[in-house]
Amino acid sequence: MNVADSELVEALLKRESYKPAPKLEDADAIFVNTCAIREHAEKKVHSQLGRYRKIKLKKKDVIIGVLGCMAQSLKHDLLENKPYVDIILGPDSYRKLPTLLNRNQSDHSSQVDTTLSRFEVYDNLFPSRQVGINAWISIMRGCNKFCTFCIVPFTRGRERSRSMEGIVAEAKQAVADGFVEVTLLGQNVNSYNHNNNKFHYLLDAVAQVPGLKRIRFTSPHPQDVSADMLDTMARHSNICNHIHLPLQAGNNRILKRMNRTYTRNHYLALVRNIRKSLPGVGISTDIIVGFPGETEIEFQDTLEVMNEVKFDSAFMFKYSYRRGTKAAEYEDQIDENEKQNRLGKVIELQKYHTLERNQAFIGREETVLVEKVSKKSANQWAGRTGSNKWVIFNKEDAQIRDMVKVKITKTEGISLQGHLVSQAEAA
Ligand code: 5AD
Numbered sequence: 351m352n353v354a355d356s357e358l359v360e361a362l363l364k365r366e367s368y369k370p371a372p373k374l375e376d377a378d379a380i381f382v383n384t385c386a387i388r389e390h391a392e393k394k395v396h397s398q399l400g401r402y403r404k405i406k407l408k409k410k411d412v413i414i415g416v417l418g419c420m421a422q423s424l425k426h427d428l429l430e431n432k433p434y435v436d437i438i439l440g441p442d443s444y445r446k447l448p449t450l451l452n453r454n455q456s457d458h459s460s461q462v463d464t465t466l467s468r469f470e471v472y473d474n475l476f477p478s479r480q481v482g483i484n485a486w487i488s489i490m491r492g493c494n495k496f497c498t499f500c501i502v503p504f505t506r507g508r509e510r511s512r513s514m515e516g517i518v519a520e521a522k523q524a525v526a527d528g529f530v531e532v533t534l535l536g537q538n539v540n541s542y543n544h545n546n547n548k549f550h551y552l553l554d555a556v557a558q559v560p561g562l563k564r565i566r567f568t569s570p571h572p573q574d575v576s577a578d579m580l581d582t583m584a585r586h587s588n589i590c591n592h593i594h595l596p597l598q599a600g601n602n603r604i605l606k607r608m609n610r611t612y613t614r615n616h617y618l619a620l621v622r623n624i625r626k627s628l629p630g631v632g633i634s635t636d637i638i639v640g641f642p643g644e645t646e647i648e649f650q651d652t653l654e655v656m657n658e659v660k661f662d663s664a665f666m667f668k669y670s671y672r673r674g675t676k677a678a679e680y681e682d683q684i685d686e687n688e689k690q691n692r693l694g695k696v697i698e699l700q701k702y703h704t705l706e707r708n709q710a711f712i713g714r715e716e717t718v719l720v721e722k723v724s725k726k727s728a729n730q731w732a733g734r735t736g737s738n739k740w741v742i743f744n745k746e747d748a749q750i751r752d753m754v755k756v757k758i759t760k761t762e763g764i765s766l767q768g769h770l771v772s773q774a775e776a777a
């Protein structure tokens with residue numbers, strides 16, 4: 351999402367004739383687009399800002415701006431403690447950036463805009479993209495779910511969706527610019543709804559864009575996975591057979607306390623339904639350990655659900671205290687060492703599951719989109735299956751952007767290895 355937002359900001363600045371600087375030290379203005387989801391993300395921004403401050407000590411006219419979610423949530427802290435920050439701009443205010451830049455240049459005062467909008471979706475603004483395989487397309491912004499651990503509803507405001515026409519036009523433009531894959535993005539991507547056109551209508555329309563080899567989307571909420579969505583995925587071979595389905599926790603009391611709106615059994619039934627509708631589907635997830643009040647026994651329920659589902663992959667996090675959220679008010683916060691201990695356990699278990707899932711691919715022929723040169727060897731390509739597994743194989747006559755058939759011969763770490771069988775027609 352931040353890459354997509356940065357591409358919007360770049361487009362806005364280019365419109366005003368600003369140009370990217372070759373090096374950070376050469377820039378007249380430096381912007382950092384920020385994420386506030388966990389403390390770790392914030393720490394990275396603070397250390398970047400330390401770097402920019404040093405540049406400013408040597409070159410006092412350089413303008414420093416903090417954009418995005420941290421600007422929204424830490425405005426007062428930044429104004430008080432980081433006086434070298436000139437511009438603070440929330441995620442709904444990017445359009446104001448050129449005006450604020452001009453103002454700052456004329457009167458050298460701090461410029462702040464963190465107004466949240468009920469309407470801004472940047473619909474008529476084409477992002478400035480680097481040439482590549484995958485184009486990120488933001489289809490909706492904000493979130494109305496209010497999971498009690500999450501800062502997003504506060505930093506990004508209420509849900510709103512872009513028009514289908516705007517999104518389809520952007521997908522067509524992406525194909526014209528050489529992209530072969532799009533990833534539809536939203537905080538809650540499958541609660542997309544524009545003039546009563548729901549997410550599956552949009553998927554259906556995007557899947558019909560000529561030349562688009564692959565469509566992915568992230569992140570859906572389990573509550574909004576509909577039969578229509580699964581049916582649309584099953585009908586279009588260019589919609590990737592992968593669903594990211596954040597579990598967060600496996601215990602009903604904790605799920606309720608998180609305000610996740612589903613129980614463990616709902617979730618498990620949904621997984622069965624997804625696997626029945628989409629044979630061979632890849633399912634990945636997000637897991638939080640050490641949510642306030644989570645007992646050891648409740649934590650075991652998360653391991654149990656993982657054992658039942660056997661996710662293909664997972665992003666696993668220690669609960670991170672976010673000021674202003676409901677969960678920050680809970681008094682039974684879990685000790686940091688205990689959180690670390692639980693995190694170690696979920697990571698270990700997931701490793702086994704990933705390996706087990708990957709081993710089932712050995713001997714199969716998979717359709718792979720050639721995406722880049724493998725990090726391990728210049729003679730090998732790396733590409734993904736529709737189900738989102740990385741596959742490494744010798745280049746032979748395949749080219750980047752080709753859809754090829756690869757016979758899987760072994761697993762290595764989290765990826766698969768194989769050899770080219772043939773060029774495949776569009777998936
Ligand atoms: N602490 C830890 N993880 C969090 N996430 C969101 N908020 C927090 C938090 N306060 C995780 C959730 C979500 C993913 C994007 O980030 O798992 O699905």
Ligand code: SF4
Nearest residue numbers: 493495496497500502
């Ligand atoms: Fe945060 Fe996702 Fe929950 Fe929205 S649905 S509050 S973005 S975790």
